[in-house]
Amino acid sequence: MTNTPVVSMNQVTKSYGSLTAVNNLSCELAPGEVLGLFGHNGAGKTTMMKLILGITSPTNGSVDVLGAKPDSKAAWHIRSQVGYLPENVSFYEHLTGIEVLNYFAKLKGFNKQHAKDLIAQVGLTEAMNRAVKTYSKGMRQRLGLAQAFLGKPKLLLLDEPTVGLDPVATTEFYQQVDNLKAHGTSIILCSHVLPGVERHIDRAIILSKGQQLACGNLASLRAHANLDIRIKTRGVSPSELVNDSQLMTHVELCHDTDLLVKDENKMNVLRELVKYRHLDDIHIEQPDLNQVYQQILSQAPQKGSI
Template identity: 45%
Template sequence: MTILTLSHLTKRYGPRTALGDVSLSVSAGERVALLGHNGAGKSTLMKLVLGLIHADGGEVAIAGHAPGSPVARALTAYLPENAAFHPALTGREQIRHFLRLRGEPVSKAEELLERVGLGDAARRRIGTYSKGMRQRVGLAQALIGAPRLMILDEPTSGLDPVSRREFYTLLDELAAHGTAILLSSHALSEVEARTDRIVILSKGCKVTEGTLGDLRTEAALPLTVSLRPRAGQGADVAARFPEAKEHNGQWVMDFAQAQKHDVLGRITAAADQIEDFDIHPPSLDDIYAHISSKAA
């Protein structure tokens, strides 16, 4: 089931086009990453989905409802990059307040704070929280009401590596239960492994979308192999792979996707000289930089 649909969405600010004819859909249980440089149109797109601003052209639908309508608001949760709360309130008091606003029992506050790892800090004032802890409060409020659509803007900002891993595990659980997730992030190494589809914006236009595999195929960037010779076999490995360059005791070379089987065959034939090897596909950082430069 499609939860979020954007059809030929356009937004202008005077002579500047912030979004131009962007179409996109997010299905139930799907995790979609929205990538783009600052000014690419990500924030404008999210504001349009949330009903905070109105489009100059095209349509937005949340499970068939207009953004900003009572039903759409009930179905949607939002976590901004810099979540701000009253510093004098405790985490528990703040979440209880949000529960009242959403018409939910305040008794759910403890469960929500436990879920985001703030159970032990629930009765501390938010003014004593770190940025990462405040971000967790924001995530707790976003979980109120079991939303069908979550809009997340740089959601792991301020979180340490362990907290980031826990955050994405929670997103996996939400997606498994049918929540559609649209998130923007500059932390591409995180997005690479924890999203189903990637959308890249540039200058207000959608330049590409697809799985990481789709984007790798589109970018057609080379793979990299690193070879670690057995003791005393460096010269033989260099002779077998003259295109490789020595780096920190290993021999490294790039090759096209179409050459992968040939390269693997050459490595197998040199098994007596090679202790170990690794093949590295282009990272999402590499792919994003390549596609964005072509769109510039």
């Protein structure tokens, strides 16, 4: 059981009339794996989540979640093992935080104590007896997270989970993600690309207009994007670098004292650089996820647009 994928999507297409929201998408999610789902608005992220949640059925292809088709009656029992945080949800404003969570806990078959523990876990204990309408955006988001964490789910789908959270709460949120992951929860994190998110995800899927542009861990995404590595040097003058023909054969572009090099040339460049006695420092900058994301998007064939 441990190695069967929690989610498995096989050549899934979902069309709404003439609009194809998700096109021929395949992916798998292993137990305890955190998958980042990135894309612009309208890229198909939410549709993909709805397919996994069984709210909507695929037009073509198959979706399996925890061994069942999520849109079938057989998937009834798995629903209490799946947690979901929708984007922009506003809970019953006139209820208090704890009343909202009690309601959802009861629907999932859990008791009030469990709801209370989760309120404490997201740091809302002090505000739990206040009406949700008095909550700040961050507090609402934390209440939503507590709701998604109900019953220690085996699969968590989080749509823009850190929107509205302050930096401290964001850090706490990622700690909880890491914690749940350590307990074997698989997580799909749907988001715009945000700084720091790459530390917490195992793999990422980049979507655009319903198409899967790239899928893999950060290293393979970097390879896919084929972006140059930036090597920052200190102590060597720019003219020395430009006139070093041996060095420049491996370098794509020299910008002041920064060198842009292809990944495969990295070691050659470093070897050349250390020959300079007066070199003070070398700093290697890998392209971050945001740059990789932008690059992959820009490489994509502009289908559908004229």
